[in-house]
Amino acid sequence: MNNQLTMFDLGEKNTGTAAINVASVPQRSPFRYPGGKTWLIPTVRQWLKQGQKSVSELIEPFAGGGIVSLTAAFERLADHITMVEMDEEIAAVWEVILSGENKWLADKIFFYDLTIANVKSELEKPDKKLNDLAFCTILKNRIFHGGILAKGSGMIKNGENGKGIASRWYPKTLHDRIIAINYVKDRIGFIRGDAFEVLEQNLNNHKAYFFIDPPYTVAGKRLYTHFDIDHERLFLLAAQLKGKFMLTYDDTKEIRILADKYGLDFRTIPMKTTHHLQKNEIIISDNFSWWTG
Structure with a gap:
């Protein structure tokens, strides 16, 4: 059994890690995106730089506001980036921006x-x-x-x-x-397109890095049109990926149980909400050799 089950106290403090000031991160996206990951960019940089070689492909199955994909493109953290989004409105923005x-x-x-x-x-x-x-x-x-x-x-x-x-x-x-x-x-x-289909098509893509930021279990219904996803199926797919991945979630008992069920290790990380309240989120990954805490 993974050691994360010893951390079921959801009020735990992250050891010595302060929430990132998003003002310190270059703002690349045109979206003011609810649930956006600007605050996570310093951690994403660490994750993408873990290997000896540059990342050949970054796949973001739930692109949303796209801050991770855009950062990787601007900072040359990956040779090629694939953004995936099924929401018709958000997809339209990216299709127009990435076109003529x-x-x-x-x-x-x-x-x-x-x-x-x-x-x-x-x-x-x-x-x-x-x-x-x-x-x-x-x-x-x-x-x-x-x-x-x-x-x-x-x-x-x-x-x-x-x-x-x-x-x-x-x-x-x-x-x-x-x-x-x-x-x-x-x-x-x-x-x-559909994030699940793209993940299934790339299960054996060992060269790819996957940044997976799905609609969260608690706030998703209020924030997103396509909030209702099969979270357990997402954990199942993540556990089968041959490439490296980072999966982000809200810190709930349900998510911790799923991580343990599929043998996935995680760390907690603090973030500040739009109302300046600090809370923990969960980072799930295939390995944490890159993690500095």
Whole structure:
């Protein structure tokens, strides 16, 4: 039995590790992504640098805001990156950014006249084409509460300093981030598809590194459209991967039991929520020779 079962006290403290200040990590993604992993980037760097050779391929089956994939591309931590996302809205953004329409989206954001009337008109347009869907997704992500795109979310009312929907709308910053991705897009492939299918297709891909950040068991329903996944099946697949992997989860008894059931080792790591509360998350990996704690 793995020694993690001795740590079932979910109130345990991580030994001497402070939560990362996300302001110290380069912001690459145009998304204000709920559940994003900007805070985990220093740990991801350690993980990707564990081998003697550079990583030939990084696969991110639940791409979401894509901060891990983008960091790997910009910092040349992997020769090629494969992003996978099944959410139609989020996938549209990545498809446009990684295509020849990159500048169109950047300019549309930069020159957009952000008013409630314009936003309502934009979001209510029927039969949106890919470009329009991508823009509306960024729009909603920036003006909805917490950047949440899932059904039931709505526009910010007061926002910071009474700025309302403009509180998180930074057109020049978003423009520049999207244009910057153009310089590394040749290193990135995108699949609009199912994470489980991609993992199954790559079980024997011993050269790949897999960064797996699924919808979490506790907050997933509130944050994501496709929140309902088979968590046990994900653990089963992770245990069969021939390549190296990092699997992230919320720190719950259910997740610890699954890790033990499939013989997977883990470590806890502190993070700060958007409300500046510190909590632990779990990092599950095929090995921890790279871990510095």
